[in-house]
Structures are given as structure tokens and as C-alpha cells.
Amino acid sequence: MNLKTEAHAGVMVIFVREERLDAHNSDELKVEMNRLFESGTKDLLLDLKDVRFVDSSGLGVLVSGFKNASTRQGSIKLCGLQTQVKSMFELTRLHRVFDIFQTVDEALESY
Amino acid sequence: MKNQIEIEITVPNQTRYLSLIGKIGENMAHELGCFQGNRETLGQHLNVVLTEALVNAIKHANAADPDKEVHIRISVSDKDLLIRVYDNGQGFDFNLVSRATCPDPLNEQGRGIYIIRSLMDSVEYKKSNGGNVLEMKKRLG
Numbered sequence: 001m002n003l004k005t006e007a008h009a010g011v012m013v014i015f016v017r018e019e020r021l022d023a024h025n026s027d028e029l030k031v032e033m034n035r036l037f038e039s040g041t042k043d044l045l046l047d048l049k050d051v052r053f054v055d056s057s058g059l060g061v062l063v064s065g066f067k068n069a070s071t072r073q074g075s076i077k078l079c080g081l082q083t084q085v086k087s088m089f090e091l092t093r094l095h096r097v098f099d100i101f102q103t104v105d106e107a108l109e110s111y
Numbered sequence: 112m113k114n115q116i117e118i119e120i121t122v123p124n125q126t127r128y129l130s131l132i133g134k135i136g137e138n139m140a141h142e143l144g145c146f147q148g149n150r151e152t153l154g155q156h157l158n159v160v161l162t163e164a165l166v167n168a169i170k171h172a173n174a175a176d177p178d179k180e181v182h183i184r185i186s187v188s189d190k191d192l193l194i195r196v197y198d199n200g201q202g203f204d205f206n207l208v209s210r211a212t213c214p215d216p217l218n219e220q221g222r223g224i225y226i227i228r229s230l231m232d233s234v235e236y237k238k239s240n241g242g243n244v245l246e247m248k249k250r251l252g
Contacts (some may be wrong), residue, residue, distance in 0.1 A: 020133075023166040024126035053133070053155075055162045056222035064219050084155045091229055093216045 001028035005036070008108055012036050013045045021051050021058035029058075033065040033076075042074030045107050049080030054088050066097060075099070079107040114145050116187040124169050124179035132165055132183060133158040136194070145189045146251045153249075156230040157194075163223040164196040164245050172198035172243055187251075191232075194247045202243040205236035 002017040014032065018025060033044060044065065048054075062078070069076040079101040081089065089095040101107035120135070122128040136157030140150045165181060173179040182197040205224070214221045228234050231247040238244075 020130055022126070022129050022162055023170070024129050053158060053162075055129075055159060055166065056220075056226055057166060059222060060219040063217060067217065067219075087155075088159070088226075091213075091226065092222055093213055097216045 001025045003029065003032055005032070008045075008104075009111075011043045011045050011108060011111055012041045013047060013104060013108075015047045015050075017050050019050065020053040020055075021048070021061075022053065022055040023057035026058040026061040030061045030064055033061075033068065037068050037072060037074070042069070042072060043111060044069060044074070044076045045104065046076065046078050047080050047104050048078060048085060049082070051085055052082050054085050056092075059088065059092055059094060062098070063094070077101065077107050077110070079104055114143075114187070114189050116142075116185070118183075118185040120183045120185075121180050122165075122183070123177060124173045124175070124181055125177050126166065126169055129162050129165055133162045136161040136185070139185065139187070139192075143187060143192070143251060156249075157192075160227045160230050160247055161194065161196075163227050164194065164247065167203060167223055167245065168196050168198040168200075171203035173200035176200070190250065190252045192249045192251055194231075194249075196245045196247075197239060197242055198244075199242035202236075202238075205245075 004015040004017060006013045016029065036044060065076045077099045081100060122132065137154035140154035140157055146153065168181045169175060179199055184195045186193045214225055227247060232250050233248045235246045236243060
């Protein structure tokens with residue numbers, strides 16, 4: 001899976017550079033998020049602007065990250081959701097769980 | 112003019128084929144002469160339901176055995192589109208996961224069948240030739 005991680009003033013930003021976040025590759029994102037949390041990261045921002053498809057496994061990994069962040073008094077925020085991805089969040093009501101922003105900059109301003 | 116399409120695909124029981132199968136469904140939506148709705152949306156929905164159905168077959172019904180196969184048949188008529196996904200494993204308890212209501216958003220699993228049910232008009236899971244078949248129908252007319 002093509003992931004790029006950058007630190008921005010205490011927030012770790014993961015750029016998910018994949019067209020699909022699904023049962024085939026989403027475990028790799030889970031491993032990366034766990035690695036960052038284990039190494040002391042509290043606040044994670046996921047940029048999903050390249051992702052045009054997400055399935056229930058991909059959503060499950062994001063929920064896992066959300067719960068992991070919560071137990072560590074941290075946070076996980078999302079940005080760059082394409083229309084189809086947004087509709088999956090709405091269908092599963094996850095848009096009520098996550099803080100979702102248009103862009104990385106907009107999300108970073110919220111911390 | 113004839114509008115019937117029948118596609119049969121067999122892939123190894125591995126998640127690396129999810130993208131291929133999903134895209135076949137998405138592309139099909141753009142070729143349906145009889146469909147008057149939004150083809151973009153239909154294509155996205157077919158991509159999702161094929162992916163979810165395949166994952167159910169691969170991980171749950173076929174217990175992630177990479178030597179097994181998943182067989183998919185897509186049938187299109189003027190009235191509807193029928194997707195059948197066959198597994199040759201022990202199956203899964205469809206009733207346990209067939210809730211019509213949205214699962215708790217904080218659950219990490221258990222959304223697949225809910226998503227399929229939400230995007231298709233009818234969904235059934237039954238025995239077939241020593242294995243099982245998940246049948247998902249979408250009205251086109």
C-alpha cells in the first residue's frame with residue numbers, strides 16, 4: 001500500500017495514495033496507524049483525496065483507528081473525501097463519528 | 112433488440128481480485144441500454160456490492176483458503192440485474208448479519224451485508240450444488 005506520512009506541528013498526516021481502501025489493503029493502513037500510536041503519536045490526520053472507493057473493511061480499519069486514538073486521549077480526523085467515499089460514510093453513519101474536512105490545511109487549522 | 116448479458120467469472124479465493132471484479136461491475140453499469148437512472152451511481156454501487164460479496168465468500172464462507180475459488184455470475188435483462196456469488200466452503204450465517212438496520216457505527220466489523228442490502232433491491236443466501244450462493248438483485252426498469 002502506498003502511504004506517505006508527514007509530521008505537521010504535532011499532528012501526523014497519513015496520505016493514503018491508493019484508489020481503493022478495501023479488504024485487500026486496509027490492514028496495512030491499520031498497521032501503520034498502530035505503529036504511529038505505539039510510537040507516541042496522539043493526533044492523526046488521514047488524507048483520503050486519492051481514494052475513490054472504500055468498502056466495509058476499509059471503514060472498519062478507520063473505526064479501529066478512531067477507537068485506538070480515543071483510548072489514548074488522542075484523535076483521528078479525515079480530509080479529502082471523494083463523493084463516493086462520503087456516501088459510504090453517510091450510509092453507515094460514520095460521518096457522525098469522524099471530524100471530516102475538505103483539505104489538509106483546513107483540518108490542521110482545527111487542532 | 113436483445114439486451115441480455117450473461118457474464119461468468121471464476122477467480123482464486125484471494126482478495127487481490129476485488130478490484131478487478133468491482134471494476135467489471137462498475138463498467139457494466141455504463142453499458143446497460145435499458146437503464147434510465149444515474150449510471151455513475153449504479154456503477155459505484157455494483158463495485159461496492161461485488162466487493163462486499165466477494166469478501167464474504169473469500170474470508171467467511173471459504174475460510175480464506177487461497178486454493179479455493181469464487182464463482183461469479185452476472186445476468187442482465189431488460190427488467191433487472193442479478194449478481195450471484197458462489198462459494199464452495201462452509202458458508203456463513205446470513206441471518207446473524209442480515210439486520211436491516213445500520214450496525215453500530217463503532218463496530219469494526221459487520222457492515223458488509225448491511226451495505227449490500229441497502230444498495231440492492233433483494234438479497235438471498237442459500238445452498239447451491241454443495242456450496243452456497245449469495246443472490247443480489249437490482250431492478251433496472
